[in-house]
Amino acid sequence: MTAHPHDPELARIHASFSGFHRRQADRVVEFPGGFAALDDRYTHSRGNNHLLVDGPADPLALPALADELLGHLPHRLVYVVDDEVAAASRGPLEDAGYTTSRTLLMRHDGPVPAHGGGRPVDAEELRGPSSTAWRRFAPGVSDEEVHHLVERRSARLGAADDVRFLAVHTEDGEVASWVDLYLDPAVGTARIEDLVTAEAHLGQGYAGRVLDTALHLAAEADCDLRFLSANEAKWPHRWYERRGFVVADTVHVFARG
CATH class of the missing domain: 3.40.630.30 (Gcn5-related N-acetyltransferase (GNAT))
Structure with missing residues (x-):
């Protein structure tokens, strides 16, 4: 699905998504178009050690950037929010041995349910x-x-x-x-x-x-x-x-x- 940067609701979802990863990180390393969220206490957790590209970035630079920032880890993980940046990044990253998948951001549109007893x-x-x-x-x-x-x-x-x-x-x-x-x-x-x-x-x-x-x-x-x-x-x-x-x-x- 193509992102709609002028959709206020989607912009709020993106901000929350990026903020979640920034705020839980033990340290954040900025780079043009995104950041690395890192936590050396949980090196086996991909959710705590990854790159998140949430702006304009150089697709050709991503494989080397991931190696530089995640080189101490047994894995590499890169999230890319924008469809166009992701499409341009796919070739360089797949050539570097990456597999691709997609995570759906799903908004609740139904009525608010009664308390479930949790x-x-x-x-x-x-x-x-x-x-x-x-x-x-x-x-x-x-x-x-x-x-x-x-x-x-x-x-x-x-x-x-x-x-x-x-x-x-x-x-x-x-x-x-x-x-x-x-x-x-x-x-x-x-x-x-x-x-x-x-x-x-x-x-x-x-x-x-x-x-x-x-x-x-x-x-x-x-x-x-x-x-x-x-x-x-x-x-x-x-x-x-x-x-x-x-x-x-x-x-x-x-x-x-």
């Missing part, structure tokens, strides 16, 4: 369920990698003005489904991310309840623009569409390693 939890309560989930999502992942992916939640506390980790529990008190909610009421935006359901509780409605909780709380916080990101190649974006989300734009993702 409640705030802290990182400690999610540590066990998250560790188990990562081993399910990435079979063969090392203990160190799991540690980085789970503990990066601490960095995300700085990603918005108001960060809430929400969960829905079973009748026995077990965490069944959880999600992150990033609120910036001053600009009216809310980002919902990392919705996960424990394997033992799939298909029982818990994901819908925790999503409803996040949407309800976002509206309650006067965030009129509520959005999330979803991998275009995987099924959850279809589920989000049934929950009232529509695709507002795409972000191009180039990865290696």
Whole structure:
């Protein structure tokens, strides 16, 4: 989808998307057309160590720039927001061994749901369920990698003005489904991310309840623009569409390693 820079709502989504990555980073390295978000505490987390191109950039320079800024890492990851920059970057990056995919930025257009019954939890309560989930999502992942992916939640506390980790529990008190909610009421935006359901509780409605909780709380916080990101190649974006989300734009993702 072509970006519309004069669309105020889309501009707010882009600003929130870039701001999320800037604010959670331990250090930011600027370059023409974007920045590197870096955190040496979580070197196995691509979400904490990558380039984000959110302006005019030199496509031919991106492979070398990624090597320079991410050379200490076992991976390379480059997000490109603008379609034209992404199209021009694809050849140079694919020649350098990168694969391509797309992340959908999805805006909630449906009615605000009733509270789903979820409640705030802290990182400690999610540590066990998250560790188990990562081993399910990435079979063969090392203990160190799991540690980085789970503990990066601490960095995300700085990603918005108001960060809430929400969960829905079973009748026995077990965490069944959880999600992150990033609120910036001053600009009216809310980002919902990392919705996960424990394997033992799939298909029982818990994901819908925790999503409803996040949407309800976002509206309650006067965030009129509520959005999330979803991998275009995987099924959850279809589920989000049934929950009232529509695709507002795409972000191009180039990865290696």
